[in-house]
Amino acid sequence: MKRQWWKEAVVYQIYPRSFRDSNGDGIGDIQGIIEKVDYLAELGIDVVWLSPVYESPNDDNGYDISHYQRIMKEFGTMEDWDELLDALHDRGIRLMMDLVVNHTSDEHPWFIESRSSRDNPYRDYYIWRDPAPDGSEPNNWVSFFSGSAWEWDETTGQYYLHLFTKKQPDLNWEREEVRQQVYDMMTWWLDRGVDGFRMDVINNISKTPGLPDASIKDPASRYQFAAEHFADGPRLFEYLEEMRDKVLRHYDTITVGETAFLPLSSAADMVDEESGYLNMVFQFEHMAVDAEPGTHAGKWETRPWKLPELKQIMTKWDKEMQGRGWNSLYFNNHDQPRQVSRFGDDQQYHQTSAKLLGTFLHTMKGTPYIYQGEELGMTNVEFPDISYYRDVEILNMYKEFTQERGHSHEDVMQRIWTTGRDNARTPVQWDASAHAGFTAGTPWIEVNPNYTSINAAAQMNDPASILSYYKKLIRLRRQEDVLVYGDYELYDPDHEELYVFTRTLGKEQVLVVLNFFAGTPVFHLPDGLNEAAAHLLLSNYDQTGASLHGRTMRPYEALVYKLA
Numbered sequence: 001m002k003r004q005w006w007k008e009a010v011v012y013q014i015y016p017r018s019f020r021d022s023n024g025d026g027i028g029d030i031q032g033i034i035e036k037v038d039y040l041a042e043l044g045i046d047v048v049w050l051s052p053v054y055e056s057p058n059d060d061n062g063y064d065i066s067h068y069q070r071i072m073k074e075f076g077t078m079e080d081w082d083e084l085l086d087a088l089h090d091r092g093i094r095l096m097m098d099l100v101v102n103h104t105s106d107e108h109p110w111f112i113e114s115r116s117s118r119d120n121p122y123r124d125y126y127i128w129r130d131p132a133p134d135g136s137e138p139n140n141w142v143s144f145f146s147g148s149a150w151e152w153d154e155t156t157g158q159y160y161l162h163l164f165t166k167k168q169p170d171l172n173w174e175r176e177e178v179r180q181q182v183y184d185m186m187t188w189w190l191d192r193g194v195d196g197f198r199m200d201v202i203n204n205i206s207k208t209p210g211l212p213d214a215s216i217k218d219p220a221s222r223y224q225f226a227a228e229h230f231a232d233g234p235r236l237f238e239y240l241e242e243m244r245d246k247v248l249r250h251y252d253t254i255t256v257g258e259t260a261f262l263p264l265s266s267a268a269d270m271v272d273e274e275s276g277y278l279n280m281v282f283q284f285e286h287m288a289v290d291a292e293p294g295t296h297a298g299k300w301e302t303r304p305w306k307l308p309e310l311k312q313i314m315t316k317w318d319k320e321m322q323g324r325g326w327n328s329l330y331f332n333n334h335d336q337p338r339q340v341s342r343f344g345d346d347q348q349y350h351q352t353s354a355k356l357l358g359t360f361l362h363t364m365k366g367t368p369y370i371y372q373g374e375e376l377g378m379t380n381v382e383f384p385d386i387s388y389y390r391d392v393e394i395l396n397m398y399k400e401f402t403q404e405r406g407h408s409h410e411d412v413m414q415r416i417w418t419t420g421r422d423n424a425r426t427p428v429q430w431d432a433s434a435h436a437g438f439t440a441g442t443p444w445i446e447v448n449p450n451y452t453s454i455n456a457a458a459q460m461n462d463p464a465s466i467l468s469y470y471k472k473l474i475r476l477r478r479q480e481d482v483l484v485y486g487d488y489e490l491y492d493p494d495h496e497e498l499y500v501f502t503r504t505l506g507k508e509q510v511l512v513v514l515n516f517f518a519g520t521p522v523f524h525l526p527d528g529l530n531e532a533a534a535h536l537l538l539s540n541y542d543q544t545g546a547s548l549h550g551r552t553m554r555p556y557e558a559l560v561y562k563l564a
């Protein structure tokens with residue numbers, strides 16, 4: 001496998017609205033990030049992935065862009081952005097921007113033109129269709145955010161497609177000028193100095209020609225999840241190849257595609273080091289271990305997750321990429337619940353389980369992504385009422401579930417507490433002062449009330465804190481080549497509590513033993529491994545020096561040993 005800086009990197013995701021507010025308007029901003037670049041440098045991360053900061057009416061917090069080459073007023077100015085880029089580069093940190101080009105805002109000038117008349121030159125920048133003979137939507141596709149994926153437009157008497165909210169019309173990638181505009185815009189940002197892109201729902205840009213109905217997955221609904229018609233479309237690779245050849249190959253970048261529902265074999269082709277287009281993708285299979293399988297709506301229907309299934313998914317992705325491509329590693333981001341609440345124990349074993357999950361992500365093979373606040377063990381939140389929530393997905397889902405699907409208010413609140421995206425979007429908890437030191441004003445979304453105990457200031461100088469542990473993890477990965485490039489091998493795939501694997505690079509070998517739950521299983525050294533020369537690199541407990549073989553593991557214990 002080729003050595004590449006982006007394989008050795010640790011990426012840190014910033015969701016600017018919730019990171020740090022510098023001017024007291026309650027909204028995080030670019031100057032707020034600049035205030036914290038030293039914090040990021042001390043943490044030791046190599047790359048910042050910045051969620052969208054472009055001009056936007058904020059129907060979906062910046063994922064609805066009305067101008068790709070301007071900065072959102074609430075976040076600052078282009079000068080602020082230049083200052084941020086310099087501040088990061090000065091500290092050796094690269095900047096990855098969010099590229100949202102499956103759709104724009106309905107307030108983007110292209111869409112304003114497009115909807116103005118049927119013969120406007122921008123008309124087919126978007127996807128317009130006549131109604132079905134009975135006047136209803138052109139097909140049965142459901143939007144990710146509830147209801148039909150089509151919106152009726154009175155002016156021109158046609159529907160337009162929006163896989164997300166109706167303020168996020170899908171671009172028509174079949175039109176060559178659309179693609180060229182996107183490539184020009186990417187080039188413009190690369191020439192300004194950005195180091196790469198995280199590509200929002202990039203696998204959705206090619207749709208099945210003719211836009212046929214989706215198969216019925218939810219018989220109770222008029223609208224159906226249509227991934228089979230947009231997750232792995234016929235021209236997807238053609239577009240990405242063009243993007244690679246016209247833009248990316250001229251720069252030294254880090255690229256990651258967000259690719260929910262993209263089949264593994266296509267993902268591997270997409271990131272193939274010889275013939276592919278992107279460095280890595282965010283796969284979503286492991287995000288479904290606690291969800292009802294099959295549909296997007298399944299995310300609201302959770303079930304207990306099983307460790308053997310997680311192992312099976314992670315191992316399958318590793319094996320498929322082996323010798324060909326590269327994986328990303330994550331357990332949370334701005335769309336997912338907090339990892340310590342979802343996969344750990346955010347009460348009794350808060351610290352220990354947060355460290356265990358971090359250990360897994362930083363010792364597996366792939367590039368780890370830390371989501372802001374994860375390094376503090378930030379948790380899910382249970383706001384008492386729907387009025388506290390801001391996320392358009394949550395608000396639409398609340399309406400749909402209470403009004404159309406007959407669920408009770410209590411039932412729906414429970415689902416939001418478990419799965420809702422606002423779990424990840426409460427402000428970063430900097431200290432124990434009012435609003436967690438996020439803002440001097442009134443935050444756009446309430447802070448998690450546990451900020452008085454969980455915050456950066458409290459953890460900064462505490463060697464036993466989650467934050468200190470993340471610093472060690474990041475340094476360890478930098479120190480031990482085997483943790484970056486070593487081959488991964490799983491042991492005991494069916495064990496329900498222990499996740500045991502090795503990483504091997506030439507003569508070097510690391511053994512990772514992770515007790516994913518609160519039980520106390522006994523660990524047996526797998527055949528063929530030798531503990532004679534073993535020494536401990538890292539653990540989330542104070543060690544007592546017990547031998548490795550036959551050891552009784554403590555709740556959520558994580559052990560990283562160098563065997564040779």
Ligand code: ISL
Nearest residue numbers: 060063144164200201260299335336393
């Ligand atoms: O979290 C999800 C909704 O339940 C995902 O399915 C998410 O919608 C999907 O991963 C796409 O996410 C990305 O594009 C969306 C935006 O809302 C998300 O924040 C973004 O990460 C539309 O741009």
Ligand code: CA
Nearest residue numbers: 021023027029
């Ligand atoms: Ca602000």
